[in-house]
Amino acid sequence: MTRAQFDREQVIRDATQLFWQQGFSGASMQQVVKATGLKPGSLYLAFGSKEGLYQAALESYTSQLRAAVCRVLDDAPSVGEGVCQLVLQLVEECGSGNYCSCFLIKSQLELAASGSDLLHCISGYLSQMEDLYADYLSREHSPEQARLYAASLMLHVLGLRVYGYLGRSRETTIAAAKAGLPWLPWHKVDVPD
Amino acid sequence: MTRAQFDREQVIRDATQLFWQQGFSGASMQQVVKATGLKPGSLYLAFGSKEGLYQAALESYTSQLRAAVCRVLDDAPSVGEGVCQLVLQLVEECGSGNYCSCFLIKSQLELAASGSDLLHCISGYLSQMEDLYADYLSREHSPEQARLYAASLMLHVLGLRVYGYLGRSRETTIAAAKAGLPWLPWHKVDVPD
DNA sequence: GCTAAATTTGAATGAATGTTCAAGCTATTA
DNA sequence: TAATAGCTTGAACATTCATTCAAATTTAGC
Numbered sequence: 423m424t425r426a427q428f429d430r431e432q433v434i435r436d437a438t439q440l441f442w443q444q445g446f447s448g449a450s451m452q453q454v455v456k457a458t459g460l461k462p463g464s465l466y467l468a469f470g471s472k473e474g475l476y477q478a479a480l481e482s483y484t485s486q487l488r489a490a491v492c493r494v495l496d497d498a499p500s501v502g503e504g505v506c507q508l509v510l511q512l513v514e515e516c517g518s519g520n521y522c523s524c525f526l527i528k529s530q531l532e533l534a535a536s537g538s539d540l541l542h543c544i545s546g547y548l549s550q551m552e553d554l555y556a557d558y559l560s561r562e563h564s565p566e567q568a569r570l571y572a573a574s575l576m577l578h579v580l581g582l583r584v585y586g587y588l589g590r591s592r593e594t595t596i597a598a599a600k601a602g603l604p605w606l607p608w609h610k611v612d613v614p615d
Numbered sequence: 616m617t618r619a620q621f622d623r624e625q626v627i628r629d630a631t632q633l634f635w636q637q638g639f640s641g642a643s644m645q646q647v648v649k650a651t652g653l654k655p656g657s658l659y660l661a662f663g664s665k666e667g668l669y670q671a672a673l674e675s676y677t678s679q680l681r682a683a684v685c686r687v688l689d690d691a692p693s694v695g696e697g698v699c700q701l702v703l704q705l706v707e708e709c710g711s712g713n714y715c716s717c718f719l720i721k722s723q724l725e726l727a728a729s730g731s732d733l734l735h736c737i738s739g740y741l742s743q744m745e746d747l748y749a750d751y752l753s754r755e756h757s758p759e760q761a762r763l764y765a766a767s768l769m770l771h772v773l774g775l776r777v778y779g780y781l782g783r784s785r786e787t788t789i790a791a792a793k794a795g796l797p798w799l800p801w802h803k804v805d806v807p808d
Numbered sequence: 809g810c811t812a813a814a815t816t817t818g819a820a821t822g823a824a825t826g827t828t829c830a831a832g833c834t835a836t837t838a
Numbered sequence: 839t840a841a842t843a844g845c846t847t848g849a850a851c852a853t854t855c856a857t858t859c860a861a862a863t864t865t866a867g868c
Contacts, residue, residue, distance in 0.1 A: 423866045424814045443728040447640035451856055461817055462857070468815095472856065523724055530780050531721045534714075535636040545780050552781070573783070573791035581774030587723050587738050588745070590766070598766035602795035616836045617845045644826055654847055655827070665826065 438479040442525040483525045484547045506611040516586030524583045552576045631672040635718040676718045677740045699804040709779030745769045
């Protein structure tokens with residue numbers, strides 16, 4: 423008997439980074455082999471196929487994303503302020519050098535026409551993020567209002583994840599987000615106008 | 616001497632549809648050969664490379680998109696109402712059976728990490744769409760207001776192009792868009808609440 | 809220390825990839 | 839009609855692709 427000699431989570435993290443950057447078709451298994459340090463045989467024994475590994479990457483990414491969102495919203499003085507912080511954080515990411523949008527969004531768009539089993543996962547994960555927003559927002563709003571605000575917030579998050587590539591200034595981007603989310607307590611957070 | 620025996624624009628349209636659905640990496644030249652009816656040699660003589668054909672597809676798509684937007688905005692009673700119509704039209708598309716998001720957005724996300732020459736084109740085309748919105752909006756708003764509204768509109772358009780995959784009802788989606796774009800004259804257009 | 813089960817190795821597989829090119833064809837010009 | 843420039847053809851090219859598997863290695867249980 424032998425236990426696996428590699429750190430499964432670390433391998434998934436390495437694969438996630440590669441798939442996130444290059445996409446499913448864009449990343450070859452040879453690149454995965456190089457990125458993870460595992461040989462093809464080990465990869466296929468552990469994950470079954472390229473698609474299996476991609477699915478593990480999606481799961482890992484989503485759980486980390488969810489955790490990061492919860493951390494910010496839990497630590498903020500109010501849900502509204504927390505959401506403001508999330509949006510500002512997003513804008514900040516957009517300006518970073520190697521900006522890479524969102525793994526879920528990129529996966530959704532790339533695989534939409536492929537009819538892959540992964541698709542149900544992906545749109546499910548995206549929906550879960552909206553549900554998460556709605557749950558938090560319902561602490562400060564009626565259920566219907568919370569759902570509406572969550573959908574509008576989702577629209578902005580998705581939009582920002584693409585808008586980030588247009589190279590607009592942080593100020594411009596923040597102003598646009600504020601204009602579309604006027605019900606948030608922007609005056610309570612430290613936002614460069 | 617001989618003239619090309621195929622309709623160049625038709626070939627580009629066929630290729631556009633394929634690339635739009637499958638992506639750059641996802642669509643093989645063999646598929647392009649089948650979709651256009653041209654043999655490899657003719658394709659390479661006419662477009663130089665897969666990337667060259669993709670570029671032609673992007674150009675074609677963008678000019679049609681621009682024309683469609685202008686048509687709606689020019690024909691509407693006011694720019695505000697025209698923008699409402701554009702948004703509603705977008706939501707309608709989201710619900711259609713073979714929804715395929717936006718070719719520019721999909722290209723931007725897929726090729727972002729590739730370092731391809733196409734990238735400058737793509738983000739340029741997307742920026743041009745925002746500029747177009749700003750131009751029209753400046754007929755009814757101050758230049759600064761128009762730029763702000765155009766950016767917010769852009770955020771919504773990009774967001775909706777991804778949100779469409781989540782399978783939300785038309786009503787939910789429209790409500791979210793209305794919430795984020797409260798400065799539009801929604802009361803003047805026929806919108807299912 | 810021996811056996812056996814689990815994991816690792818990495819070369820090999822066949823299919824698919826983007827691209828090329830020499831030969832054949834077509835239509836215009838002289 | 840003959841010559842020729844330009845287009846079409848589609849088999850062939852070298853790579854690269856995802857995946858496999860038999861042999862080597864490692865560890866756990868006895």
